[in-house]
Every structure is written in structure tokens, then in C-alpha cells.
Amino acid sequence: MCSCTYDEGVDEPNGRRRRATVKDVAIEAGVSRGTVSRVLNGQRYVSDEARAAIDAAIAKVGFIPNRAARSLVMQSSQAIGLIVHEPHSLFVEDPNIGAILLGANAALSDADYQLSCLIADTSRDIDRLARYLSGGLIDGVIVVSARVGDPITRAIDNLGLPATFVGHPRDIGEAAYVAIDNRGAAREITTRLKATGRRRIGMVAAALDRDSGSDRLAGFVDALGADFDPQLVQSVPLYSYSDGQAGMRALLERAPDIDGLFASSDAVAAGALDVLQSAGRRVPEDVGIVGFDDSSWALRCEPALSTVRQPATELGRAAAESVLRQLRGEDAGTGARVLECPVVWRGSA
Amino acid sequence: MCSCTYDEGVDEPNGRRRRATVKDVAIEAGVSRGTVSRVLNGQRYVSDEARAAIDAAIAKVGFIPNRAARSLVMQSSQAIGLIVHEPHSLFVEDPNIGAILLGANAALSDADYQLSCLIADTSRDIDRLARYLSGGLIDGVIVVSARVGDPITRAIDNLGLPATFVGHPRDIGEAAYVAIDNRGAAREITTRLKATGRRRIGMVAAALDRDSGSDRLAGFVDALGADFDPQLVQSVPLYSYSDGQAGMRALLERAPDIDGLFASSDAVAAGALDVLQSAGRRVPEDVGIVGFDDSSWALRCEPALSTVRQPATELGRAAAESVLRQLRGEDAGTGARVLECPVVWRGSA
DNA sequence: ATGAAAGCGCTAACAA
DNA sequence: TTGTTAGCGCTTTCAT
Numbered sequence: 001m002c003s004c005t006y007d008e009g010v011d012e013p014n015g016r017r018r019r020a021t022v023k024d025v026a027i028e029a030g031v032s033r034g035t036v037s038r039v040l041n042g043q044r045y046v047s048d049e050a051r052a053a054i055d056a057a058i059a060k061v062g063f064i065p066n067r068a069a070r071s072l073v074m075q076s077s078q079a080i081g082l083i084v085h086e087p088h089s090l091f092v093e094d095p096n097i098g099a100i101l102l103g104a105n106a107a108l109s110d111a112d113y114q115l116s117c118l119i120a121d122t123s124r125d126i127d128r129l130a131r132y133l134s135g136g137l138i139d140g141v142i143v144v145s146a147r148v149g150d151p152i153t154r155a156i157d158n159l160g161l162p163a164t165f166v167g168h169p170r171d172i173g174e175a176a177y178v179a180i181d182n183r184g185a186a187r188e189i190t191t192r193l194k195a196t197g198r199r200r201i202g203m204v205a206a207a208l209d210r211d212s213g214s215d216r217l218a219g220f221v222d223a224l225g226a227d228f229d230p231q232l233v234q235s236v237p238l239y240s241y242s243d244g245q246a247g248m249r250a251l252l253e254r255a256p257d258i259d260g261l262f263a264s265s266d267a268v269a270a271g272a273l274d275v276l277q278s279a280g281r282r283v284p285e286d287v288g289i290v291g292f293d294d295s296s297w298a299l300r301c302e303p304a305l306s307t308v309r310q311p312a313t314e315l316g317r318a319a320a321e322s323v324l325r326q327l328r329g330e331d332a333g334t335g336a337r338v339l340e341c342p343v344v345w346r347g348s349a
Numbered sequence: 350m351c352s353c354t355y356d357e358g359v360d361e362p363n364g365r366r367r368r369a370t371v372k373d374v375a376i377e378a379g380v381s382r383g384t385v386s387r388v389l390n391g392q393r394y395v396s397d398e399a400r401a402a403i404d405a406a407i408a409k410v411g412f413i414p415n416r417a418a419r420s421l422v423m424q425s426s427q428a429i430g431l432i433v434h435e436p437h438s439l440f441v442e443d444p445n446i447g448a449i450l451l452g453a454n455a456a457l458s459d460a461d462y463q464l465s466c467l468i469a470d471t472s473r474d475i476d477r478l479a480r481y482l483s484g485g486l487i488d489g490v491i492v493v494s495a496r497v498g499d500p501i502t503r504a505i506d507n508l509g510l511p512a513t514f515v516g517h518p519r520d521i522g523e524a525a526y527v528a529i530d531n532r533g534a535a536r537e538i539t540t541r542l543k544a545t546g547r548r549r550i551g552m553v554a555a556a557l558d559r560d561s562g563s564d565r566l567a568g569f570v571d572a573l574g575a576d577f578d579p580q581l582v583q584s585v586p587l588y589s590y591s592d593g594q595a596g597m598r599a600l601l602e603r604a605p606d607i608d609g610l611f612a613s614s615d616a617v618a619a620g621a622l623d624v625l626q627s628a629g630r631r632v633p634e635d636v637g638i639v640g641f642d643d644s645s646w647a648l649r650c651e652p653a654l655s656t657v658r659q660p661a662t663e664l665g666r667a668a669a670e671s672v673l674r675q676l677r678g679e680d681a682g683t684g685a686r687v688l689e690c691p692v693v694w695r696g697s698a
Numbered sequence: 699a700t701g702a703a704a705g706c707g708c709t710a711a712c713a714a
Numbered sequence: 715t716t717g718t719t720a721g722c723g724c725t726t727t728c729a730t
Binding site for chain 2: 067114241
């Protein structure tokens with residue numbers, strides 16, 4: 001039966017209604033609070049009669065356990081936080097975050113944990129978040145898109161809260177994380193782009209303040225080896241469509257002879273593609289272009305983008321499992337897990 | 350000072366470290382727990398010396414209040430839930446949800462409330478969610494994208510939890526909500542499309558199980574009046590790109606002479622547009638097409654979509670303010686607020 | 699202005 | 715198997 005069908009409350013001497021407590025249930029069932037608690041927690045050593053009487057009483061008075069009280073005494077809340085630290089705009093655009101959330105939720109749901117997604121937007125948020133996390137209402141956290149030097153990281157570390165990061169900022173120390181091999185994947189797709197015969201391959205490199213961004217650049221450099229020309233790299237702040245446009249414009253100005261492009265994300269690639277086509281370049285004939293994410297942007301481009309598929313749902317699931325393991329004490333919170341991400345080749349290069 | 354810089358804990362006789370409590374602070378400062386509590390809550394009637402000693406003690410032992418304990422005694426948690434009830438895929442694609450989240454977070458942040466985003470994906474989630482909500486860890490909720498007959502709605506109603514809906518499912522009774530005038534906006538943009546001289550205007554109508562979906566259809570019917578032809582409406586389940594494609598294909602088959610289209614969302618419009626162009630129709634010359642949302646899809650289309658701008662951030666903000674008002678008892682929880690949404694006209698019609 | 703003490707609703711250790 | 719009791723960490727009368 002769904003808990004939402006209960007009637008609520010208990011009559012007070014003064015005529016008002018009040019939320020039922022274990023005590024009300026105990027009185028109604030004619031047993032002690034201890035016995036009620038045992039039934040609630042499914043423990044042994046409860047007679048069938050007592051159990052039946054208590055179940056009936058619970059339904060009758062519409063008892064719903066108070067989790068704050070339970071958290072207080074148990075020192076745990078059966079809730080896991082997922083912290084998203086993103087500047088305004090990006091949260092709306094980033095196609096991966098939603099999938100990570102869903103993956104994490106699925107895994108936690110199986111373990112009967114509640115996922116609570118917490119967003120850190122301003123510095124004020126960060127401070128409040130730190131207080132919130134330390135309050136005992138959250139047993140552990142998954143941290144998405146942290147930067148190096150992120151105050152959230154410090155706060156979590158200070159609190160000693162079980163945590164798993166999605167991605168791998170350099171300064172999380174021994175903390176557990178799940179990630180994709182950004183560098184390897186970038187290297188692979190750049191190599192593949194090179195193999196289509198391009199001679200002047202550039203990159204619009206977004207989010208270099210994040211491990212994902214800098215690793216993708218590193219992989220790009222790896223792949224090009226001696227052919228690498230720093231003039232052909234344009235850095236932009238965000239993984240966004242408009243930053244892709246801006247980056248491509250700058251690159252085109254500096255190196256009109258460019259014939260290949262690796263963009264840090266599909267959104268960036270889409271922006272670059274539009275600029276390229278407006279400038280009269282044919283894709284893939286004149287310029288080959290590849291992205292990263294395999295998000296809905298990739299399929300909407302004309303031609304569709306060759307890109308790298310990120311297993312975002314799996315990332316969320318793995319992160320949740322990692323936190324759960326830490327909670328069960330099966331894991332010191334220092335594991336790393338790196339997921340595969342295949343290249344998917346389409347028409348843009 | 351940021352609370353995350355505190356050292357943590359207090360030494361135990363047995364050599365272990367333990368989280369500091371008010372009692373530790375009281376002992377360290379040489380006062381009683383009551384006085385500490387007064388300082389914590391910024392109450393009057395505390396001497397300057399006591400206050401100074403307590404502040405020092407708090408810093409020294411690294412005290413962080415336990416919110417579970419505070420919630421228990423205060424019967425409130427300073428946290429608001431935002432419930433997203435979406436099937437898998439859509440959460441990832443819907444451009445509005447992220448903006449609503451950000452808007453709500455901003456408003457709650459100003460009031461020093463923590464936003465906790467809770468996602469309901471499976472029926473199991475819903476049940477767990479109902480238990481979670483009833484636990485006293487959440488003071489109120491914002492409900493996004495509920496459907497008619499949604500079990501979440503029932504659960505909230507049973508719990509008597511302060512709630513505000515984003516959107517207006519028919520069966521939320523007197524509950525507070527904030528919404529846009531879907532019907533009016535749909536009527537307006539359809540009228541405008543009609544004014545471009547189209548004779549055979551169709552609609553790909555998504556999500557008719559939601560108030561937003563059915564209202565947009567109603568507005569479309571309003572605008573067409575006697576010209577309305579049910580043959581020109583194709584219903585699809587979701588506000589998605591692929592459903593837009595499917596809907597357009599069906600429509601094209603049934604009515605090859607179609608020369609105008611209203612799509613329930615920009616994503617749907619984008620799908621329809623691609624199908625139309627693949628079928629050799631020119632837009633806007635042969636077929637004029639308009640969408641809804643003014644999301645990033647709209648600008649990426651070629652030509653860019655004429656559409657209706659949804660004030661998603663404002664919606665989130667207004668919903669948060671409504672819940673906050675209920676919490677302060679300034680509002681019985683029955684208010685409605687309808688936000689304007691302007692038509693933005695671009696090249697697709 | 700401050701301290702003492704009584705709970706908030708729950709669980710768990712100890713008796714019986 | 716069950717009842718009793720002592721807290722979990724905090725706020726809040728009620729005295730002083």
C-alpha cells in the first residue's frame with residue numbers, strides 16, 4: 001500500500017489535530033514504544049499479535065515516522081546529495097548533468113536512498129550548502145563538475161563526508177571519483193580526424209579550468225605531436241554554443257587555412273560549424289570537424305557530428321554506487337573508476 | 350568567514366574525535382547551553398562578554414549545528430523540495446526545467462533556504478518520495494510538471510505540506526500555482542501565423558496529458574475558429590525532437606497540402622522542420638512554422654523559429670516565493686499567478 | 699542576562 | 715518477547 005493514502009493525525013484534548021508519533025501508536029496498540037520501534041525497523045522478537053495490533057494502529061492513527069528524529073538518533077538520513085556547481089547558464093544547457101542525475105537516482109533508488117540534488121550557483125549558495133551538508137541531513141555526496149580549488153571540495157573534506165566526484169579535479173587528493181578518459185578519447189578522435197588527411201587542425205578548447213577541458217586539450221596535443229601549432233588553439237570559457245561561435249571566429253581570423261577542428265563539446269562544435277558555414281566553408285569537404293559528448297546537438301547538425309559518446313547515465317550510477325559502498329564501509333573512499341567512451345563517426349569529418 | 354574553514358571535532362576521553370555539540374561549546378566558553386543557543390539564534394539578552402567567549406569557543410572546537418536536531422525541535426528544516434516528475438528522457442532534454450530550478454534556487458537562497466531537487470522517475474521513487482516528504486526534513490515543495498491524477502499531488506495533499514505547482518493540472522484543487530497562459534499564448538501565435546496568409550494550418554500537439562499540452566491545443570483551436578480541421582492535428586506523447594519528426598511525417602502523409610504548422614514546443618518544431626525540409630518543402634515559403642518555449646532549439650533552426658518566450662526563470666522564482674509566503678503564513682496556499690509570455694517573431698513564418 | 703530542566707520523536711541497551 | 719529508560723543535539727520556558 002502506498003504510504004500516501006493514510007489519513008493523518010491524532011485528536012488532541014484541546015480539539016486540534018497533531019501528527020501521530022510512536023507513542024500514539026503504542027497507546028493505540030496497547031504496547032510499548034520499544035515494541036513499535038522494533039516493528040518499524042523490521043526486527044525480530046516481536047509476537048504476531050503485537051505486530052498485527054501495531055500495524056492496525058499505525059494505519060488507524062496515520063502514523064508517519066519523523067525522519068528528523070530518526071536521523072538524530074541514527075546519525076544517518078538515508079539521503080545522498082548530488083551537488084552541481086555550475087554557473088547559471090550552463091546548467092540549463094549541459095546535456096550530461098540530467099543524465100548523470102537520472103543514473104545516480106536509479107542506483108540510489110534501488111538501495112532505497114533518496115537523492116537530493118543541490119545546486120551551487122552563487123558564493124552564498126556555497127556557504128549555505130556547506131552548512132547544510134554538515135547538518136546530518138545528508139549521509140554522503142556526489143559532486144558533479146567541481147573545479148580545481150573549489151570551496152565545495154574543501155568543505156566536504158573538512159566535514160569528512162563520504163563523497164565521490166564525477167570527474168577528476170587535480171586537487172581532490174585521495175577522494176573517490178568516477179570519470180571518463182577525456183585525454184585518451186580526445187587523442188583518439190583527433191587521431192582519427194588527422195587520418196582523414198587534414199594538415200592544419202585546430203581546436204576550440206573550452207573550460208580549461210576544469211579537468212575535463214584541460215584533459216581534452218592534452219589529448220589533442222598528444223595526437224598532433226610535432227604537428228601541434230599553438231596558434232591553432234583558441235580557448236573559450238564555457239562548453240556553450242555561443243562560445244563555440246566566438247572561438248571559431250577568432251580561429252578563422254588567425255588561421256584562414258584551417259582544415260580540421262576538434263571542439264571540446266558538441267555545443268561548441270555546433271557553434272563553430274555554423275560560423276564555418278556562414279563563412280562559406282564546406283563541411284566536411286573544406287574543414288572536418290569533430291565534437292565531444294554525443295548529445296542531441298550532434299544529430300541536429302548538418303552534417304551530423306562525429307563525436308565521442310559519454311556514458312553519462314553510467315557515470316551517475318557508478319558514482320552513486322561508490323558513495324553507497326563508502327557508507328557501508330566497504331570502501332575507504334579512495335577508489336577510482338574510469339569508464340570507456342567510444343568514438344562515433346558521422347558525416348562532419 | 351566561510352563555515353567550511355573550521356577545524357572539526359573535539360577530543361574524547363577515549364582518544365577519538367567527535368563532532369562538537371552545544372554542550373562542548375558551553376563548557377569551553379564557561380556558560381550554559383541555553384546561552385549558546387541564544388547566540389546561535391541571534392537573540393537579545395546576551396552580554397557582550399558571553400557572546401565573545403561563545404564565538405571564540407565555537408571557532409575553537411569547530412562547532413557546526415546539527416540540523417537534524419534543530420529540525421526536530423523547531424519542526425522545520427529551512428529546506429524546500431522541488432519535485433520533478435518526468436519520464437527518463439525528457440528531463441535531459443527539457444530546456445525549461447533547468448531554468449526553473451535556477452530561478453527557484455535564487456529566490457530561496459535569498460531567504461536562506463536550501464533547495465533540494467527531488468526527482469521522481471519510477472513508481473518506486475514516488476513512494477519513497479512520499480515518505481521522505483512526510484519526514485519533516487522538508488518544509489514545503491514546488492512541484493514541476495505534474496500530470497492530472499499524479500500520485501505526488503495526492504501525497505502532498507494528504508500530508509498537508511505547503512506546496513506550489515508550476516503549471517496548473519486540473520485536479521490540484523485550491524492549491525497555489527504559478528503558470529503561463531498557455532492557451533492565450535498559443536492563440537496569439539497561431540493567429541499571427543494565420544495572418545501570414547496560410548490556409549491549411551496544422552499542429553503537432555505534444556503532451557496532451559499535461560495541462561500545458563492540452564491548453565496549447567485549445568489555444569490553437571480558438572485561433573482557427575471555423576477553419577479548424579481535426580485532420581490537421583497530430584497528437585504525440587512528448588515534447589521531443591523525435592516526436593516532432595514522427596508527428597510531422599504523419600501529418601504530411603495525411604495532408605500534403607499543409608502550409609502552416611504550430612508545434613507544441615521548439616524541440617517538436619525542430620523535428621518537424623527537419624522532416625519538412627527533407628520532404629523538399631521550403632520554410633517559410635511553402636510552410637510557415639512556429640514553436641513554443643524560445644529555447645536554444647529556436648535559434649539553431651535554419652531559419653530561426655518564431656516562437657513564444659517562456660519566462661522559466663521567473664516561474665521558478667515566483668513558485669519559490671509562493672511557498673515561502675505559505676510558510677510565513679501570509680498566504681493560505683491558494684493563490685494563482687499567471688506570467689506573461691511574449692511572442693518572438695523570427696524567420697520560420 | 700543567565701542557568702536549569704523539560705522536551706521534540708525516535709532508537710537501543712538493559713531488565714524483566 | 716516485551717517494557718523501561720536513557721539519550722541523540724537542540725531550543726525554550728521558567729526561574730533567578
